[in-house]
């Protein structure tokens with residue numbers, strides 16, 4: 310029997326690790342590391358730092374594999390993600406097959422929480438369902454980037470008694486949901502908040518939240534949109550990559 314642990318490590322600050330995550334780290338024999346793009350080195354370094362800091366008994370090992378990248382500029386976004394996940398599945402299967410012995414525990418360290426815009430759970434579920442050898446897996450939740458963002462800005466996701474939405478920016482570009490006053494936006498490569506700069510809204514924006522590079526900006530959207538856009542571009546240029554998210558809230562909503 311092989312065991313897989315899918316561990317949410319929080320969104321940047323090693324202090325975000327939960328006690329449950331630390332216990333899980335200490336059970337693992339092998340850590341599978343797969344990051345990609347310009348952020349790869351710093352994200353892998355952070356995972357190694359987390360292991361060094363929280364694991365009491367050395368003896369664990371890292372297995373690194375290049376992470377496949379999604380085809381860009383493809384009209385059918387969903388199909389491109391399905392293709393990407395199939396490619397990732399092959400890499401995961403190879404690592405689990407070749408680098409994890411029977412009886413061992415392997416771990417995937419997932420940024421933030423594994424349930425939020427991350428494909429690891431879906432991929433592992435498919436692998437386990439199709440595996441010829443017995444594999445069990447567990448999921449350990451983590452602090453999401455949205456929780457970190459809200460805490461840094463000292464705001465709630467929702468106004469009193471109201472629902473809110475979490476969305477990738479590509480869906481927000483279709484319009485601000487009519488029935489809602491609060492929307493949390495992730496995966497925005499296009500400064501989508503600018504589309505609403507004429508509307509009476511507040512924005513709570515954060516980049517690299519929880520890390521040493523964290524930058525936060527909040528205010529009336531019409532007044533800070535340009536500053537955020539300029540800051541984003543400069544940070545992206547400086548670091549070579551950016552991860553940012555934000556809360557948009559109509560000002561006529563209740564706080």
Ligand SMILES: C[S@@+](CC[C@H](N)C(=O)[O-])C[C@H]1O[C@@H](n2cnc3c(N)ncnc32)[C@H](O)[C@@H]1O
Pocket residue numbers: 320321419420421422423424425426427452453454455494495496497515516517518519520552553554
């Ligand atoms: C693929 S999703 C992964 C989300 C992750 N599973 C979580 O729980 O936060 C990546 C997006 O999360 C957001 N994100 C992740 N970490 C962040 C951070 N430290 N600061 C701001 N946004 C972050 C960005 O919107 C980024 O585009």
